Structures are given as C-alpha cells and as structure tokens.
Amino acid sequence: MSDMKLFNIDEKPTWCPGCGDFAILAALKLALSGLDLYPHNTMLVSGIGCGSKLPYYMKANAFDTLHGRALPVATGIKLANHDLNVVVISGDGDGYGIGGNHFMHVMRRNPDLTHIVENNQVYGLTKGQYSPTSDKGYISTTSPDGSIEIMVNPMAVALAGGATFVGRGFAGDPKHLTQLIMKGIRHKGYALIDVLQPCVTYNKINTYEWYKQRAYKLDDEEGYDATDYESAWRKAREWDERIPIGVIYQEDRLTYEAQVEELADGPLNRTSPHRDREVLDSIKLEFV
Amino acid sequence: MSDMKLFNIDEKPTWCPGCGDFAILAALKLALSGLDLYPHNTMLVSGIGCGSKLPYYMKANAFDTLHGRALPVATGIKLANHDLNVVVISGDGDGYGIGGNHFMHVMRRNPDLTHIVENNQVYGLTKGQYSPTSDKGYISTTSPDGSIEIMVNPMAVALAGGATFVGRGFAGDPKHLTQLIMKGIRHKGYALIDVLQPCVTYNKINTYEWYKQRAYKLDDEEGYDATDYESAWRKAREWDERIPIGVIYQEDRLTYEAQVEELADGPLNRTSPHRDREVLDSIKLEFV
Amino acid sequence: MAVINDMTFKMGGEAGQGADSSGHGFAKALARAGLYVYGNQDYMSRIRGGHNFFQIRVNERDIQASTPGIQVLMPLDLMTVTEHLDEMVPGSAVIMDAPMKIDDSRLTSRGIKPIRVPLTEIAQREGGNKIMMNTASLAVAAGLVDLPFEFIEQVILDNFGNRKGSAIAQANIAVAKAAYDEGAREFGPDFEFKLKPIPNTHRMLINGNQAIAFGAAAAGCRWISMYPMTPATTVTEWLAAHHKKLGIVVKECEDEITAVLMAIGAAHSGVRAMTATSGGGLSLMVEAIGLAAITETPLVVVDAMRGGPSTGLPTRTEQSDLQFVINLSQGEFPRVVLTPGTVEECFQAGWRAFNFAEKYQIPVFILTDMNQSNAIRAIDQDRFDMGAVEINRGDLLTDADLDALTEPYLRHKLTANGISPRAMPGHPNGVMLTTSDEHFENGQAVEEVEMRILQMDKRMRKLDEAAKDIRPPLLEGPEDADLTLVGWGTTYGPIHEARLILSADGLKVNHLHYHEVWPFPSARTEEVLGNARRVIDIENNYTGQLALVIRMMTGIDIPHKILKYDGRPFTGEDLAEKVREGVLINV
C-alpha cells in the first residue's frame, strides 16, 4: 500500500458541486494506493469531457487526449512500456459514442488496461445533449421531443465483444467502487468499469436517487459466479428495474502485450531506438 | 415479382474467377426481383473493397461511398427518402473494422436498411491482410506470425447491440442466400446479413470447403425460434465446429424513420426546400 | 454633463450563476428601448465555478464590437470586481450586494462609485428566493441609468412565458421594482451615464449562430446532422428548438464522421442538408468532404472556430482554420468558403451557402468563430429580409424533365460549365450510380487517362463559375485612403470601429473586408491592394492566414500585421491604438 497523499495535487476540480466525478476521483486514488501503485508507475489516459478532466486533479503521469480517443493512445503507451499501470478514463459519449469503435476492438486485443467510463447518460461538458446511454425518450436540447434511439448497453456489448473483465460501479457507493477499481487494475487484461455517475446539472432523470433505488451488489447475490459466461450474460442485460453493480464477468486470457515477441526482453521504450549495423547491412544484401 | 433482367447491366465484374461475391450479386438480384422491386426504387450503398464493388455490376441507384462509411450515408438517404428500398453492401473490414462504430450505432436506431456484409475474413482489395473477422492465428503480410487478436463475432455483437434482424448466409448456397436476403429486405428495420464469402485468392483457410463442412441451416433445426432472444444468443455464439446460417434473430421494433415526425407527410426530399414566409417572419419576432 | 446612450455594462460571476442569461435579458430590454447593443460573453470550459462574464455595449448608433471601458459593473461574486477593476472608467459604478467583501476605497480611489444595495435581501424579501438577486442587480443598473422600468418588466414577463398572472414572474417584477427604485432614487442623481430610449425603432437582437441557423432555415434547409461541439452546437440547438415550425430533421450522431455522411446521404437524395461543428469535428469530416466533392453532392458545413491547435482553448475565439478549410482532404476539388463578419452576413451566408452548394454541387463552408457564434447585436429588423432570400437549386431535374428524358440519365455528364444536371434518385428514368472513385459520366469507376482528365477538368471548371457568384470583399471608407485595414470574418466589427476612431482622428483610412473568401476574389483584391498606400492585415490568428492566401493568389505581400491569438477578440480601441502606435507585429 502506497500513501494515498502521493496522488494529491493542488488543483481544485472544476466539476459542479455534487457531481459524481468527485467520488470516482477519490475511489481511484484509494484503489491505486491500496495496490501499492505510485504516480510515476501509473499512467492515466483520458478523453475529453467533464469526467475526462479527472487526471488534472491528481498526481500521476497523464495524457489527456481527444474526445473518444483515449483507448488507442493508451494501447500505444501500454505496448511501449508495459511496466506502467495504465488506467483509461472516459465519459459515456467519449467511450461508447465517438469512441465506440476503439471500444469494440480493444476488447479483441485484451491489453492490460483498466477502462473507467464515467457514465452519466448525458453529454456534460457540452451542456446536456443526450448521449448513447441516455434512456430512450430522454429530452435534451438536441432531442426536444425525446430521443428515439435505444441506449447502448455497454455490459452486453462488452460480453459480446470479448472483454475479459466487465464491471459496473456506482459513484454513490465509493467504497464498493474502490474495491471494483482495484479488481479491475489487478485483472490482467482489458477491464471495463462502467460507473453510474450522476450529473447533477444536466441529467435530472438518472439521479443519485434513481440509481440508488435500482443498484444492487452482485457480491450480495448468493452463488453468483462471474466466471460463468451465461450468468454474466443475464446480469449484463439487466437495466431499469434492477441494475447490478460489481464484477459481472471475468475471464483469463493472454494479454496482447504478452503475445508480442518484441516485448519479451522488457519495455520497448527502454530499447528504442534499436539499431544494429550488422543487421542493417545484412538486410541491404537482400536488395542485391 | 419484377423481371430480374431489369437489374442486369453490361459490366463484367472484376472479381477473381470463383470469388464468392458473384453468388451474392446473383442472389441480390433474384431477391430484389422476387420482391417486385425495381432499379429505380432500390438504392444500393456500398463502402470500398472487393465486395463493395457489387453496385457497379448491376442496374439500380447506387452510391459507392468510402471504406467503412456506407451505413451513415445509407441512413441519410433512407431518412431523406423512405420510399426507397435501401440495401447496404460492405466487406468485413469495411463493416466491422473501420466501420464498426456505425454498425454499433445504426442498430440503436433501427432504420429500415438491409445490410449485407460480404465476410471473407480477409482484406481482399488491399491484397490479403488479416481482417477483424480473421481467425486468431491467421497469417498474412501484416501478421507474419499469425494475428493475436480474437475475431469479432458479428452475430453476437448485433444481438448485444440491438439489431432487430440478424442473419447469416453463405455464398456457397445462393438459393438459401436469396431467401435470406428477401427476408432481410422484408424486415422493417435494420437487418444484418453476414455472408460467408470465400476469397479464393487470399484466404486459403476459410475456403468453400471449410465453410461447407461447418455451415448448417437453422431452417432445418426443429423448433428453432428466431424470435426467442435466448436461443438466438446461443446460436449467435456458435463458430468453428458448426456455423448456423439463416435467420438467427428477428424482432419487431419501430423503425427510426417511423418516429421522425417530419417524415409523416411523405419523403423529405419531396418537400425540400421547405419555406414558409409567415413562419419565418413569426420566428423573427422571437428576436425582438 | 451627462453622457447619453454610450456605455458598457458588464455582469460577471461563476459559471452557473447566470451572468449570461441575465445579461441577455438586459440586452433585450435595451434593444427594445430602441438602442443599439453589442453583447459578448466570455466563459471557461467548465459548467460551474471559475469566472464568466457577459458584457453589453449600448449606443445610439449601430455598433459592431465591444469597447474596453466599463461604466456599470454587476458582479455576482467578488472575483468579478477584482478581475475587472482596471477596465472601469472614472465615474463608473459597481453594483454590489451590500455585504460584498471589498474595501470601498479600492473603488473610490479610482473614481469608481461603489453602489451597495442589499440585493439578496431584496430578492428574498420581495421575491422569496435569493436567486432573483441577478434580477435585482440589473434593475438597480436600469434605475441608475434612467432606463424606464417598463422595459425591464416586459423582459421578465417574456422570460416567464408572458403570463401576467405567473407567480414567479410577479415575484421577479416585485424584486426588480424595489431594486430599480432604490437604484434610481439613491444613486441615479449622482451618476452621469444615462440611457434615453429611442422611440419608433424596430430592433432585433441576435447572435451569429442564430443568424446562420435562421439563414439556413430561410433557405429551406430540412436536415442537420451533427455531433455536439462548442461553439457550433447552438446552431443545431436553435434549429432543434424550431424543428416543428421549420420541418427540419435534427439528428445528433455518434460522431462527426457520421454527422457529415448522413448529411451527404440526405443531400444526395435531394434534401437541403447541413452539418455544424468546430475544428476537431471538422478534422474528422475531412475524408467525407472529399466524398461529397467527387460525387458532386451539395453539402453545407459550418465550422465555428475556436483556439487551436487540437482541443486548444475550447471556449475561446480564433480565426485559425482558414487555410485548413481551403486545402482540406486529399486531392483537388472546388469548394466555396464564406466568412461572414456580422450577424447580417451570417444570415446571408446561411442561405447563400445552400445556393452555392446546390448550384455547383460542391461542399460549401461557413467559417465563423467562438466570438461571433455567441456575440449578440441589436439590428434593425429589416436587415433580415425574408423576401430577399433567394432559393437557387441549380440544374435540378423535375419529374417532368425526367419523364421527358429520352437518353440514359448521366449523373456526371460532361458539360460546358462543369455542372451536370442533378436528379433525385427514385425516378425510373433517373436511375443513377455515383462513386468515390473517379468515374465515367454514368458513374462507373474509370481508370483511363482521357475520362479522368475530362472529369477533373469538369469539376474544376465549376470553380470558375462559382467565382462569378462570389461577393468581392467589401471596401468601406474612402477609395483613396492612406491606410487600408484588411480583415475577414469576425474582425469586421473591431476593424470597423477602429476605422471610425482613426477617421475621427483625421486619418484617411479604409477597410477591406473579406466575407466570401474562396474562390478567392483576386481581381478586386489586386484593384484595391495593388494601389493601396499602406496596408495592415488584421487577424485573430498567429500566422496571418488571409495575408498568406492573398499573397498566394495575387503575389501581394502585406508585411504589416496585427495578429492576436490569445483567444480573445479585438476591440476597435485596441486596434486603433496599435495602428497609432505603429505597434505592428511582423511575422
């Protein structure tokens, strides 16, 4: 366990008072320290959005990228230096909307990333338009009569897409969330952690109360086996009346980086640039 | 039933002899004529790739777009003129790789499109690199030691993503394929038809023979109920030993265009541009 | 000794405190009083906290930009006072809630009047809710400057749905009245800046994005697909709010790639279609814009610029996408770039864009920027003349034309002016193929030399045609000036103001304003700049992009530049000062 204070920094979050993102920030710091990780061996990679500002408010290596584009940058970083503990932070628009294709394909690769999606079911930073996880009928400035698309179910898509760790947390239960993030980081492979995150300013439907009434812990479900794909699939599809939180699914599968032979000798960045005059001259002879 | 010859055109396909795309072209023409559709009320929208050249080889309205980008163009066309029968043609790289995010999100909308994916599990037109549906271990110029990603399972993703019609055909069984395409077109909503399409030039693994050994018809499965989501889910995940073909899943859900009130009076393109001086002047007063 | 109808109000506070909406209401009251108003906001990329402000300049003449001095400051928090103290002119006033924690001597020592009114108290007492403090503050200001109370009352009524009986409206009015009276009574007599309504005027108050959206609506646009991005989102939001009246389909998409492609699909089908975004989203649209170009699909793209590169300064202004837009996407194709600089020009760009797009079957860009997107201006209502809006769909075949067609329809027919008659897919005689590959006239992909050249020439010929429709840059001021100020887009306002100031100084100065910049109006440029005595290029960017384009197209070099890339707009005074001082930045 490292000292959580190491992750503190003198920057006041610009989130609205009461925003669910505060709890996620706290939980992440606790989880990192609980796992004896440090600012220097952690790398946060975020997109753009309210939630994606998280890395500004704690001390750690961080790369705030573009809206929707955290996953590929994080994959590049992880493969270039697999000694780093890489945590990806995105919003629901960011992660499932504009970044949806990266999401689909990162699952196939299974790099050892922990992906926290601050899912407030709305576009916060751009002032309240509906998002891919907004409930059908959600009214916003761009859907004045209610949106007419069904929401993305990230848990189901993750299971169908081959994620090896699928979890859901709730910003209203930071203790549980901390544990969940720890599990996600410990998991060797791509871990999706969708977090129910109330946006107190724009989402007047999916409030703390709304989530509280529905969220229940899988830990409390007797005999729930997260390694059983079929059970996971049933839980993944629950929404509305009851919303499961915790580890929905977990599976062992080789990580991407474990299968790249160039990484066998240690992190790539330690041996780059790589140049061997003899090798180059021998290759030259192929052209003769 | 319209005359199939109406869809004929004097262009020799540039596909390799034996390519599975020939059968798909033939099946599509038969399906259209079987449904009494015509070149002028059909619109083909394709991406870029070997398979996406299909619209060049038959007579119908067609828009060959960009690699991976057929779905959004098709959605725009459908919403602008919902009288058209819109069929989308893409490859596996096109539809599930670079175009993956459009795939994920079109399912949430459920516009009445029929989406045929010519899935040869390889990048044909760019000469044989592995694709998102290539089996793990597939050897190609960009994966000389075998790819290390698991393949996309489009059937499973479609079920998780909310597709209202999920089907799979086989270019080696054009009769069955014709029927399947007819069902897809008849379906009101987004219909995914993934077609096992041997690429005789580059894919030496997933050949006609390989598919033939595995493909079996769901029609022959006693009591298989494609409207039952749970059964569909089990079939969707079958691959390798046995590969189901036919309608895996079908569901009734309002189409996107049925929910857009501007389309209630008929196709948008018939009443565009729309301008009412009185309305405009009344809006002007809002600024006073 | 009073100064009549010439002053600036500034309201500021944390994000979420409502400086913006309150300020906007106040501006409306001023416009209804027959005054000219220019209002702009400044906000941070956050939803709550930080420091935002809304600034309103009022005048008797039509004004186009803000000025540096403030006459009345309405701080909703302490930071607003300390941040803007330097901008206050002697004799100005700060309207504060009574308990505001600042030493009055910090104000009085600079000749600023501290006007302490128990705003929160009044709000609670008269209205029952302290959030009506904003209303109280504005009402004090109105009282202070003699703006008749009826204008404040009316705006409050409007805001609450114009229902006289509404309890909340009545509460707000009660708050306003009490505050107004106190302002007028206690502080009015001693305050030298006053407003006097001008009767029989017909003003409207509109910002750049509303004007563009309104222009598009007037052109009969029936489609906008988009993805939210500041500062473009409000174009869509305005159209969404009016979608029922306008019959416009509004589609928020999963990303900007989809947004532009859906618009292309709709446009190909014959619908006037557009998308609106900012730089990052535009970057994602680049490939699709090339598709529109080669398939000759009419497409309107609004790019509301902000500070770059990348996410940059997401809520700040900049004019740094001009060269990007002129050169974007692989290969070469004709396009039109409109760069409106006033709300009137925004409105016109809104409808003219569709005519360019459909007549020439090309992508058309409307370049605006953060400042212009949000800045409001009061103008005479007849400047938005719906009767003057033309709709020209170009060579679009009707059903009757298609019925009469005896030859196969060729979507990409080679013609003298490069324009191939367009048809909407669906007609039996108009079955058509188009493709992103180079193609034959019938849309089939082609690789042969001859047809490639013919199609390329055909497309590029359209640029020559479009050039004839482009409005040349506007020259304001004397033809034979000693100094020519050159700008484009949103700098129109501050340069205009600077020209007036410098002219008043006795300088013979004119202003060359580019509002439709591509195809580049070379002839007029050479005419004006070729003979100009001294020229200064003024741009809200680092490299002087218009100057580079001018040199590229005409060879004329403008070594003297005033460039600003700090995310803030110019003011006329700034510019006049820089010109006077000869502080010219050469890059």
Place this chain on the structure above:
Amino acid sequence: MAVINDMTFKMGGEAGQGADSSGHGFAKALARAGLYVYGNQDYMSRIRGGHNFFQIRVNERDIQASTPGIQVLMPLDLMTVTEHLDEMVPGSAVIMDAPMKIDDSRLTSRGIKPIRVPLTEIAQREGGNKIMMNTASLAVAAGLVDLPFEFIEQVILDNFGNRKGSAIAQANIAVAKAAYDEGAREFGPDFEFKLKPIPNTHRMLINGNQAIAFGAAAAGCRWISMYPMTPATTVTEWLAAHHKKLGIVVKECEDEITAVLMAIGAAHSGVRAMTATSGGGLSLMVEAIGLAAITETPLVVVDAMRGGPSTGLPTRTEQSDLQFVINLSQGEFPRVVLTPGTVEECFQAGWRAFNFAEKYQIPVFILTDMNQSNAIRAIDQDRFDMGAVEINRGDLLTDADLDALTEPYLRHKLTANGISPRAMPGHPNGVMLTTSDEHFENGQAVEEVEMRILQMDKRMRKLDEAAKDIRPPLLEGPEDADLTLVGWGTTYGPIHEARLILSADGLKVNHLHYHEVWPFPSARTEEVLGNARRVIDIENNYTGQLALVIRMMTGIDIPHKILKYDGRPFTGEDLAEKVREGVLINV
C-alpha cells in the same frame, strides 16, 4: 550497328498473371549484370483480370525515369500487344507464345519483329507446368539481347530459396534454358538491341517504399501502427517481414484513427514510432495529428499519394496532398514535410524524419506517391550508407538526468528555442501531464491570455529552429541557366532526364528540386528563382501546388507550368517535348 545497354522491356498481362513479380526478377538479373535499371509498374484497382504491366528501362548510366519507347515487349495476353503497339520502336520485338492470336503483319508493318516461341509448350515440356511460361518469356528476351544466362539462373535460384537441389527451381531453370537458347539462336542474330554486363559493380535494386521503411529501420524505429491502404501498405509489409530482425512492433489497427493514435501513445512513451497511409487514411488522422502537435509528441507519418480526390484513382499516382499536409488540422502548429524524389532521398527521409520529429517534438510527414512507392531503381550499394545515418533524439532526459533533477519536471517548459526537454514517463522525478488543451508548463490546462501566448510562441519558435535543419532545394545544372525547371518529390526523375535531353539539345537548363519542403526554404528559393530567366513549374497535380506555396512564401509567381493529373507519371521525353514545343499549361 547494335545499340548497347539502352533499352526498355515491358511485360504485361492480366492482374494475377504475375507480370509484376516476373518483371521484378528480370530487373534483378539486369542489376546484377551491373546495369542501371529503372522499373515501374502500372496496375488497376482489381485483383484479377484487367491490364497491368511492368516496365524496365536499362542503361549504362544511372537512370531516374522511364522512357516512352519499348524495345522488347513480353505480353502474357493479347491485350498487352494491342495496348502497347504504339510504343514500340522500329526494330523492336514482341516475344509471344506461338499461338498468340494476332496477325503478324500488324507488327511487321511497323517494323516490329514478331518473335513467336512456343512458350507454354516449353514450360510444360521442360518444367511440367504452364505457369512457367513467364519464365520462358523472360528467358527468350535474355537470349535475344545476349544477357548471359547465368544471371537468369541465379535469380531463379534465389526465388526458390537458393536451394540448388529444389525441384521447382530446377524445373524453372530447365524451362529458362530451353527458351533462352531458342531466343538467342533463332532471333538473337537479327536483333539490334543488346545488353553487355558491366563487371565489378555493386548494385542494389529497391523501390521507394522499401527505401523509406529501410530508412526508418536504420533510424531505430520500433513501432509502426497502420491500416492497409494502397500504395502505403508495402512500407508496413516490408517492416513486418523484417520485424524479427529489426525488433519492430507492427500493429494493424481497426482504422487509421487508431493507427496514428497508437503511434502517438508509443512515441509519447519514448519509442520511435510511425504510421503510413494514403490520402483517405491521412484525412482520418487529421485530428490526431493536431493532438501530437499540441502535446509535442514526435510523430512520423508517411503519406503515399494517389489520384484524388476521395478514393479517386486508387492505384494511380498524383502529387496532390502537398497543401493539405502543410495546412491540415485546426489551429496552427509547426510541422516538417519531406518530399523525397529518389530512392536515396526516400531512405534519407526515412531516417531524417525521426530526427526532426524527436528534436522538435512535432509531426513530420514523408510525402511520397504511388509511382515512387512501387518504382524500382538499381543504384550503387554505397548510396545507402548505414554509417552515415545519424540518430538525434533531441533533448531527451536520461534516467541519470532525472535522478539529478531538483525541480519538478515540466513537460512543456518554456525555453529559448521552444524545445522542452523530454522524458519517458515512468521515472519518479519525471511524473508528467500533457493534454490536448492549451496548457501551463506542467501540462495543466490553461485559459489565461499570458500563458497561451507563451506556449503558442514557444511551439511556433520550433519551426524557426527546424528551418535551419531543412535541406534547401537541390539545384542541378548550370547556375546561370536560361531555363529553370522546378519540381518536388517524384518528379525528380523525369525532370532530371528532361534536363539531360534538353542540355544535349544545347539548351542551358537547370533543375530546382525540393526534397524537404516545409518549413519552406524561402531564402534559397528567392536566390535561385528571383534571378532565374525563365521558370517552368512541373507537377503531377492540377493546381500546381508547389508553385502556389512558392508564391505564398516568396511572392514569386511561376506562370508557366506543366501539370499532369491523369494518374500517370511523367517521362523525361514527355517533358522535354513539352518544353521544346512551348506547350505550357497555365492555370
């Protein structure tokens, strides 16, 4: 009367018939014989059928482009004969399979020799497989022109893994030998074009993409993430084929957005990383390139251009992305654009790009094109000097530097030359934040005016630094020429050849070749073009993009242009002819 060591071979057929690979083998044989070779292919966007060809020019001197006349045609199908008949010179030969269905008189009437050999029969008889017919055809050609058989034999052995015992190699050799003998015996004596090996030479045969990839490898590049796109894919495929030797991670991604972003991630971590694509893919990378710029991440992007706009002519050549690359992405930032025009320059661009990228922490583009990507050239081996490859990582802190650090590490520190010392994330003293927002020195997002200006100035200063490292355009030919030919990138070859031809005519002509084009080398440009008597701009595009850039940066106008946008490269003869005729296209 024989013409020695100066001729062109052309092999053609349907896609899939192997004209390409057979031709390549033949070229190798010629290079090993000590001859200079320039070979280029022409293929359609299809996998089978259609018409493709491979053309090999041979000479005793180093050659840089193909020429129009053919001495030996090796058609694998009938179409190849009819398509290329017009290009055959008098006395030339068509080597045909005996049953080829064409009337010999169509050849003889033009002075072309029909050389009918039972190729298929020989292939089947001697090798047991008719696909060895290609080998037979080439062997006849070798016999015809007196190329010693050993060179053919050696290439065949190489192709089959150099195993002497290999049955298939032996079968091919048997076919070749039989065909060679028949060619030499029956037709050799009567054929005037001959080859004579040059002993003691050390040639290598390489194409542009291989040269770029090899250059990158020599620079120690350890990462390429990409998405397939013609004609860039072979850069990756070459690296993938050598990944074990080079220790390079090759990652095919789901799209180009991912490809460039992964490279950015890897580069940020301290790995030399690149991506390679063509126009459509580059369009998708535009947003991410802005990210690299503002986060100051070293990034190398290869753009192999093809006919645009959009999908355009996907297997044809063009130089139409220059202005796009110079201006892409919203906002303004420094970048470097390298435009190599020979395989040597490709190799150098391959490694120099990484030095520019890391030294200045900016995006660097290598612009090449379809023609250069695939065209092979025989050069002296010592032109690729591994010893001359420098590695300059710029200001990159070592672990020891970081250990010794006493102040907090500032990723975006303001420095005199604009370059902030870089560190690899992972060190306790080097914890760092970076972001796509404008930022403070420590990476925190900033909106304030002052720091914005400082960071913007800092980044742009790097361009001035980089300008000092840019190689000025190459001037070949006499300083005081009567005519200056200007070009960039791949036109180097044909312009070079044209200059030689025109000089031989007696014209005093020189050639200004831009191989590193941005930051633009204005000083040298002004020096050369400012005093030039007559200038012609030569480009493979429609608008004359380099000429536009030259005018933008120097004001110098080049009204005379020779532009080609039909997807095919120039030849020296074409150009010389156009110059002579004064057929200058003015746009």
